[in-house]
Amino acid sequence: MDFQHSHSDSARTSATHPPEKHRIAEDKLDYSNEPNTRPLPNYIVHCHTPFNAEPQLPLLVNSGQITPADVFFKRNHGPIPDIALDDHKVFIGVQQNPQYYFNAESPSVEWRQLTMHDFMTKWPKATITASLQCAGNRRDGLAAVKEVKGVIWGAGTTSTAVWAGPRLCDVLKDVAGVSSDMLHEMIRDFHVSFEADDHVHEDVCYGSSIPLRKAMDPAGDVILAYEMNGKPLSRDHGFPLRVIVPGFIGARSVKYLQKILIQPQESMSFFQRHDYKILPPWVNHDNVDQSWDTAASLAEMNIQCVICTPTEKQVLASSKPVTIKGYAIAGGGRAVYRVEISMDGGQTWAPVDKMEQHPDKKSGMYWAWALWEKTVPRMNKSTEIIARAYDSSGNVQPEFPIWNYRGVMNNAWSRVHTLPALQHHM
Amino acid sequence: MDFQHSHSDSARTSATHPPEKHRIAEDKLDYSNEPNTRPLPNYIVHCHTPFNAEPQLPLLVNSGQITPADVFFKRNHGPIPDIALDDHKVFIGVQQNPQYYFNAESPSVEWRQLTMHDFMTKWPKATITASLQCAGNRRDGLAAVKEVKGVIWGAGTTSTAVWAGPRLCDVLKDVAGVSSDMLHEMIRDFHVSFEADDHVHEDVCYGSSIPLRKAMDPAGDVILAYEMNGKPLSRDHGFPLRVIVPGFIGARSVKYLQKILIQPQESMSFFQRHDYKILPPWVNHDNVDQSWDTAASLAEMNIQCVICTPTEKQVLASSKPVTIKGYAIAGGGRAVYRVEISMDGGQTWAPVDKMEQHPDKKSGMYWAWALWEKTVPRMNKSTEIIARAYDSSGNVQPEFPIWNYRGVMNNAWSRVHTLPALQHHM
Incomplete structure (x- = not known):
């Protein structure tokens, strides 16, 4: 199929490639520049590097329908990037050829480059009130049954905020040229993968993907948020730009967004392929390696x-x-x-x-x-x-x-x- | 909002109104012309008038992925209509004005009239393999707890067939003029209601509705089926035309389809408003009347x-x-x-x-x-x-x-x- 790019002006003038990334060993990750304004009294801190904290449960319900940013749970996989708003670029591309499955940097992708100014001015600003919930919420209940891998979260990694930014469907229509006719042909196999401008020890960066169907659904309400509760995102919550994927596990709402790629398969990221899956109860530490591909990636939450x-x-x-x-x-x-x-x-x-x-x-x-x-x-x-x-x-x-x-x-x-x-x- | 009708030729030339319907008392319903070719040995027949039967469970799994029509469960609310293919008309309209909530025949609706020939020739034929499951499947398990209202089904009212006919989204785009821009405005409040060309004792006819979102979803796969497993529908399964709403409870896949109305609320039918809802366990025969409106209409099935x-x-x-x-x-x-x-x-x-x-x-x-x-x-x-x-x-x-x-x-x-x-x- 052929993509007719009807991309915006800024996109057209700056075709280029996203920066190359390299994996950093866990003990080399630099935590010297973490945000220092954390109101720790609100939180149960499970880990400082990376910073993983959930609010005290009473605070969560007593804050009302909208969770303040300093009560909202904080979930990280590495140091929190310190990104300059004016310098930040987001790269958007379409990868049509499945032969490049294992190389997202393949030359078949024609990248468009957008600034934060583009996101703030080129499309209508949508405001979506959505809860995010970590797939590991209430992991403590499973750890009580038998040892599990992961941060032993309580029930506090669910919070709700008012997010604002352009709709992903509007951006993809304009920048990547996804039309509704094309959508019918792409709906089965195509996904939208996201990569963060960060470093984590599990992979070169945090990454994830959602089905293209969800991204383009007029009632899917996926947005690229630059605001949380009426203010610019804080570093803890994804400054300057994050994806909000309502209804899905929190892991898909990628923070510090740097790259959006439409591709004919799920993200190859560790966080899509080797994490955030319900493995059957007979899979444990010894046989987990050969089990990942047999389990589906989580998307929508359960009740x-x-x-x-x-x-x-x-x-x-x-x-x-x-x-x-x-x-x-x-x-x-x-x-x-x-x-x-x-x-x-x-x-x-x-x-x-x-x-x-x-x-x-x-x-x-x-x-x-x-x-x-x-x-x-x-x-x-x-x-x-x-x-x-x-x-x-x-x-x-x-x-x-x-x-x-x-x-x-x-x-x-x-x-x-x-x-x-x-x-x-x- | 304004609908720009880009309706088909046959629709344009025959603007008219659907026939008026009157409710028939239960003891006056005419069951003298029921289909006589029912292979009863395959079935557990719970009731003959209306005919309600489910297959023996072993037959269901031993028939393979696709259930033959004479094994597929049969669920009716009244006599089975005997419709002549060439004479059948389907009326399609849009009701924009909520003041007519309680009068589907209101003059604000401009009806289009389509023939079976239209459905068979004017749009591409989509083929969808979908299971239907009655919301009352396994009601026997609940009746064992306490008395329930309804046919005491076992676990046989789930079956799978290959259905074929035009996509509802294609028909609505052409006949009712639903564009993707309009869809964004309508997606919250609008529904597509269906009425059957039949008589039942609970209402003037069988009726139901689905959200417009589902009807127009490119991956929603809602079709107007005139074929089941490669043959014309049998009378038992909705001849000459039925809706197939994959993923939803069977009650939404209306048989003997006669009327399609896009409207700013759910169907007013008994079967949408006073049936097919999970009432809370403290609702019983004595307080059910005031409880219907507090419960949501069922749509998607559970696991x-x-x-x-x-x-x-x-x-x-x-x-x-x-x-x-x-x-x-x-x-x-x-x-x-x-x-x-x-x-x-x-x-x-x-x-x-x-x-x-x-x-x-x-x-x-x-x-x-x-x-x-x-x-x-x-x-x-x-x-x-x-x-x-x-x-x-x-x-x-x-x-x-x-x-x-x-x-x-x-x-x-x-x-x-x-x-x-x-x-x-x-």
Whole structure:
């Protein structure tokens, strides 16, 4: 098939190639220039180099529908790049020939080069409220079953922000010449791969891809965001430009975006091919190498629901009713259909009192989480509170965690155990 | 917004209105002209008027990836219409004004009229292999928990066929003038409603709708089918024309299609508004009337997996290995990611030996079921076999059925109990 480039002026005048990249050994990665404005009290920091931190759960639901940037989880695979806005270039290309599968720098790609000014001025600015969730959210529940590989996240790597920037579909139409007729021919095999302007120890840089179908879907709402909650992105969240892929696992929303390539296969990146997959339970450290290619790359999230307050082992005054609060989210823009609470180990369930979830104003898709709450009578003994959610397709969370080597997509019933306050007997 | 009609010749020359319809009381419905060529031995017939029958489960998996028309489940809400191919007209319109929400016959709709010849000649014929599954599949598992409303289906109302006819998106572009620019504006609120040329007792006719987004999605693969498995549709399966909505519950694939209306709300039909919803478990016969509007209409299916052989209470020779066979399907074109079998009540799981699922050749979406099998050692005592499946988003089936008043979307683990052959002791 032939691409008719109807690219923008700036793109046309600066055909060139993205910079070559080399892999840096883990012990040579330079962490000397990390952002120093991190309000650490909000966070449980799992690792400083790379910086991986999740907010305290009560803070997450008490911040409201939109998570402030200094509460939003922070997930990194290497040092955080320090990019100058005016110098930053993003390269966009189309790779049509599958013979170059293993060489993204092949001469068959005609690259276009865009500046941040281009992204800020050439296309309408779309504003999308979307939750991001790390595929490793609640990995601690799987680690409790058996050892897993990865940061042992709790349930705090889900957060919601208002993102703004041009729609990826508009950019690809103009710069890469993707027309709707072509789309019909490309929809099965083509993907849009993203690369970050960073260094990580697993690969030459962070990379990932999404199906072209998702990128071009008028209700897919994929944007190239330069703003988060009305302000320029912070370094922690991808300055100066990141992809936002609503409904997909967070790993696809690539930060520090430097390269966009339309190609007839998924990204070859470590993070697309050898990570973020649900490996079967019989795959472990010994046989993982030969198993990656047999498992599909994760894209849409599964149905998820988490109790954020009270917290695990929280002591509750026995004289007062308790308000249980949490979040729920489904993948692919599906709505959270219902959240239920059980106080008797899952024998009986009652609906939450209140649930708030807003669809996107333009597409009607449910990209942002539902926040919910329920007030229950006082508890004067140790109690297990359980929550589970359904999505609009009738998918529901499983009762128990299902172990997998990478510890991803744990969406078992959420359980919190509370303790009674010490009782003074007369 | 304004629709620029670029309708076909035949449509332009015959602007008119669909025939008026009146509701017929249940005891006045005429069942004297039902098809008489039903190979009943293949079926468990739950009801003759209307005719509702599902195949024997072993027949379903032993027929291969494509279910013959005389094995495919048959689901009706009234007498089966006897329509003459040459006389059949299909009316297509656009209703822009929400003030006519409750009057689909409003004068604001300019109707186009198409013949079967139009559908067979004016657009390319698309061929889609898709499974249909009744939302009430496995309702027997929910009826076992508590009384439900509806035909007490087993697990046989899932079948797969090769459907052929024009793409709905092509028809709507040409006849209703839906352009891709308009689509961006309409994508949140607009739906495509379908009405059948039939009579049912619940409403004036069978009706349903799907989001316009699904109808126009280049990878949505919604077609207006006049062929099933290479032959004209039979009366049982919707002759002369039916909608096929891959990935959605079967109720949306309206048979005997007579009317297509693009409108700024879901269909007002009983079958969209007061049926095919997962009501919460606290809704029952007494409070159902005020509950319908609080629940969302079902669209995409959830992850499903069923053991078809051996069958429940089947006596197995204790000297031979047993081959377990079944099907699995996910909603929305998601792939079946994995099927697992447990022989110890769900404590441990092993993968199936073989699983076959084919994506659509053009869109790459997984509309057709996966057939799977696993051979296990001989069983010389009563045994419970359990199967469960995961979809590509990491959704998994729940352990136990979750009751709801309409008995829909039961996707609990599939369980079959086998019995040992009588042992002769010396």
